[in-house]
Amino acid sequence: MKRLITFFYLFVFFTGVLFSANDTICVDEKNDSISSGFFPLVLLKNNEGIVPFSELEKSEFSCLLSGDMKVFSDRLLDYQEMTVDSFPLDSIQEKRLLHVPKALKKLFIIGIDPARDDEEVKCAVSEFVKNQLTVVVFFGNTEELKNWGGLTNADVLLLGAENDSISQDHAAQALFGGIGLHGQLDREIPGWYSEGHGIETQGGLRFQYTVPDSLGLNGQRLNDRIDSVVNEAIAQKAFPGCQILMAVDGKVIHRKSYGYHTYQRRLKVQNSDLYDLASVTKISGPLPLLMQLNGAGALELDKPFANYWPDWESRLFHCSDKDTITLRQILAHQAGLIPYLNFWRETKRDGDFKQRFYRPGESEKYSLQVDDHLYLKERFKKKMFRMIRKSERLPDAKYLYSGLSFLVYPEMISEITGRDYEELLYNSVYWPLGARRLVYNPLSHGFSRFEIPPTEKDIFYRECQVHGRVHDEAAAVLGGVSGNAGLFGNANDLAKLMQMYVNMGRYGGEQIIPQNVVEEFITVQYPENDNRRGLGFDKPLPGNISKKANDAYPARDVSESSFGHSGFTGTFVWMDPEYQVVYIFLTNRVFPTRNNTKLYELNVRIAVQQILYDELIGNF
Secondary structure (H helix, E strand, O other): OOOOOOOOOOHHHHHHHHEEOEEEEOOOOOOEEEEEOOOEEEEEEEEEHOOOOOHHHEEEEEEEEEEEOOOHHHHHHHHHOOEEEOOOOHHHHHHHHOOOOOOOEEEEEEOOOOOOOOHHHHHHHHHHHHHHHHEEEEEEEEEHHHHHHHHHHOOOOEEEEEOOHHHHHHHEEEEEEOOOOOOOOOOEEEEOOOOOOOOOOOOOOEEEEEEEEHHHOHHHHHHHHHHHHHHHHHHHHOOOOEEEEEEEEEEEHHHHHEEEEEOOOOOEOOOOOOOOOOHHHHHHHHHHHHHHHHHHOOOOOOHHHHOOOOOOOEOOOEOOOOOOOHHHHOOOOOOOOOOOEEEHHHEEEEEEOOOOEOOOOOOOOOEEEEOOOEEEEOOOOHHHHHHHHHOOOOOOOOOOOOOOOHHHHHHHHHHHHOOOOHHHHHHHHHHHHOOEEEOOOHHHHOHHHHHOOOEEEEEEEOOOOOOOOOHHHHHOOOOOOOOOEEEEOOOHHHHHHHHHOOOEEOOOEEEEOOOHHHHOOOOOOOOHHHHOOOOOOOOOOHHHHHHOOOOOOOHHHHEEEEEEEOOOOEEEEEEEEOOOOEEEEOOOOOOOOOOHHHHHHHOOHHHHHHHHHHHHOOOO
């Protein structure tokens, strides 16, 4: 690492928890663990090694609280979406909670504040832990624990010294393996556990949420400089609001939401809000699945793409000039494909929707939802794919960014695997990460428009304010599920995916993508052709470090091994294995119109990224 890491424990001990906008962050005694020295959390029981949680995609979690434990529940939600209820439960709540799909196991996380010395609650909890898979966190001392004898039936029992924000925060992080547990009892619990008892667990499996100072960085200076750049950009109406997340060494050190959903300033941006990721979809949607298929030997980079997408084969009465292009060339934007096609124009005439293509309601034939009451004919996909096949191709293979191939990847992946693209993506990538706020068509998955900043007022195609549906017109014509755009997400869950890339395919104790595949995809493929791209991933400009700040892309001090992608709506992600950095910037700069280019003119995203590198390498 190119920085001197120092420890800041006295600061932590005396200040406890630091607050940033819409988030609570605290510092740990060790890089990946805590001990009873400062934060006396002791793991008393851990049947079958349930903690830290693994294989998140195979469980359905619920959190049940007895007392005020908002910090605890909020931090749990950073790792995994789950319902949060309070004891005692009524019959309707209990019936709802116990209804679980057969393929999943139900796991209850129960937080108990012994200050609520309520016999009804004690009895309810005691009965509940007898019959369910339960992880109980008791925020009290050993004397108070003795009065809750029914907790001996819990599958996991974690003891916190008291019900404060630090204990709540670290307990949640320990359950999911963000930090490890090493605490031991300083006294015997007669009939239960002896003095010195305590089960150790591994940390560093998932994100740890902390502050810059724990890495020897100046947190106040970092925060103030970022605030200055972002608030000035908002004042100049470069965008109405944004989310920023920075992680170093697998530790989230800055996560903050700024501004509002719109310039009307009615809804503040929250850390949980979902932004339209635009072209960041390319490396977040189809790419991880293509990487998995490549790792499994089902997809080879140097064979003709037409082997996997027969529509590009050239045969009698089916001409194609794309039959020899390889997947490597396509993903590196070295295939001579044109950038984009306006498919939607084929569905309108003189400004009106062609009736043969659209219906106001969904049916088997009209299943591609474009807007609330606008459904496109399913067969239009075939016309799209034909237009792509017949599109112009440059005579010379050279670097030209193109999103056309990404439009066909979901269909191709489904044909190769025999599984629905979305279902495969969620089950094999997002849900193992605990990233359930990465999703296509969020309105169809139970999310509200109050959680989604709007994008553009579309005056050409849909003739309405685009809100909760994909901004990109090509993805819209595909019903919102495409490889070039369509994903929505928040910075926290998107960062989990990006951290998996930095970890060379590993996150949460699972190898999601083979290491050698990640290494290949993040490497520049055609440097001899002045092409900086990896496979799907963008890379820094050649000689980036020697350029002036405004000419560099991305930040001048990123390493040559770094990689990422940007999106038309203003989104930007960049990862740096050398510095172990994940940087996420999400916004809706296209509200109310794409003609607003101030985000680029002010160079906001890169300026904020450079601030982090200034801290990391001491650029002052």
